[in-house]
Amino acid sequence: MIHLKNAEFRYGQGFHLKPVSIRIKKATFTVLTGPNGSGKSTLFSLINGIVKPTSGSVTLDGVEVSTLNDRERARFMGMVPQRNAINFDYTVDELVAMGRYPYQKLFSGESENDRKIIDEVIERLDLEYYRNRRIGSLSGGEYQRVLLARVLVQQTDVLLLDEPGNHLDLKHQTMLLNLLSEEVKGGKTVVAVLHDLNQAIHFADYGLLLDDGNCIASGLPREFLTKEMIKNVFDVDMKEYRSAAGGLMFGLAEL
Amino acid sequence: MLSFRKSNPAAVLLTLLIPVIIFVSAAFGAADISFITAVKAVIEHIGLADYDISEPVKLIIMNIRLPRILLSAIAGAGLATAGAVFQAVFQNQLAEPYLLGISSGASLGATIAIIIGSGFLLGSVGSVTFFAFAGSLLTVFLVLAISGGFSKGTGNLGNLLLGGIAVGYIFQAIISFLMMLNQDKMETIVFWMMGSFTFTTWEKVITAAMVVTVCTVIININASKLNILSLGSEEAHSLGVNPQRAGIFFLIVSCMLTAAVVSASGIIGFVGLIVPHLLRVFTGPDHRKLLPASAAGGACLLMLADIAARSMMAPKEIPVGVITAFIGGPFFLIMLRRRRKGAMR
Structure with missing residues (x-):
């Protein structure tokens, strides 16, 4: 589905993301992780088509992402950005409805079908009560749900999430990740930047560990994430735990 | 995406107010009518x-008062629309043609056109408008370059x-120096610096009306795109709008708008700031509602300001x-203060 072939990116003389080759399969949950400044966001921007690779290629179902026109791409790939303050206080309904923009023509406006999709998603994500609230009055968790609703309204095959758990408490993080897992079961491809390694192990089918612009490991996170690897990359001593069901977990070693 | 689809009481009310103010304003002036x-x-x-x-009453109304009233309405509509667009593109509710220097750029262009001799390109009103447009466009990209692009509104x-x-x-x-x-041309140029509807002719009204109408319609048709753009470049990108291309498109159209107004009536500040800001209270930030309401509101505000200008020290x-x-x-100062306190998102 998404294929990066020796994709490389340089910010002038600054950051350099060394060539990465990965294949992200359809209906999988992929996690990008690594320390701050390791290149996660750059890789994310490459997949999303915000930046073009300096060399190599990024293709979506065989088509070079950078050659897609803006609306086409937005019908394939939707993104939940990191929480950034929007300077305009739209209502929840208005913001969610913007997810239909890639399907609208200049004079057509919002169709009945658009409305139906918006209403369904709003109901599914339990946002009915907030519909006419202004986004400025929402809590972090509520706002994140609104952004998620917008990307679902966009009806894309691929969902990209940049640190979706940021600003969320534990309950909301879990809810969000469960919801994403459901989407994956429903056939969507999810790519998320995550910091929490335990969540990566628990939820992801595929993962990428980046360090200083290098992709140093890829595959099943529970296989490549070892305490040696974590020490090496994050410079933190962790201890491995096993849950009753045999699942792997990491905790700080000093505890 | 057409703007008048949703119910928009603010825009309707303000539009209905326009003819009322036109005639109230027509009754103001030296001759008692x-x-x-x-x-x-x-x-x-x-x-x-x-x-x-x-006949004299008809002449006063038709040739003196009506043109200036209509020009003030057109200018108000244009400046308020341009203000709303600049605010969305720069994701910054303090942006407006005057504060961004764009009106001054247009004014400089107009001044140069007057000095090198009007009418050498497109007739006198036409060439002044054209030069004003070039001046405003130059300014907006200059300011953009200085401030580091439109990537992050609040940041810069x-x-x-x-x-x-x-x-x-x-x-x-530069205008003062010129x-x-x-x-010999000082008097005409001074008028550009202060903003006035004193020397209004039907020729000016018609030129301004044509440009302002076309630009306002183009902007309103694209109101949904402006909504998306106002979310910031990253989100615009993921929702299918190329932020650079769309930003430049909107800037060019609103520069044209500003230039048409400035070349007809000189520099009039703050209309683009006050009107969209006040109207957001009623319409919310959705540009499909805000833009038509701003155009009507700007027309009303500037006609009222013109009544005040004529009558306060008559x-x-x-x-x-x-x-x-x-x-x-x-x-502006109140908004700046509120912003510093973090009251505004």
């Missing part, structure tokens, strides 16, 4: 009825405004730009 007479004079002129209105609020204000000052200084060198006239600055300056 009542509101009813003004209405009758217009009806008679169009040929719908015959009320036996005297200071840069954007300081850049705009500095560029505005420099341009006004004025000194061309003292028979002397205060430049209308002075009136809008009296209202807009303090308004």
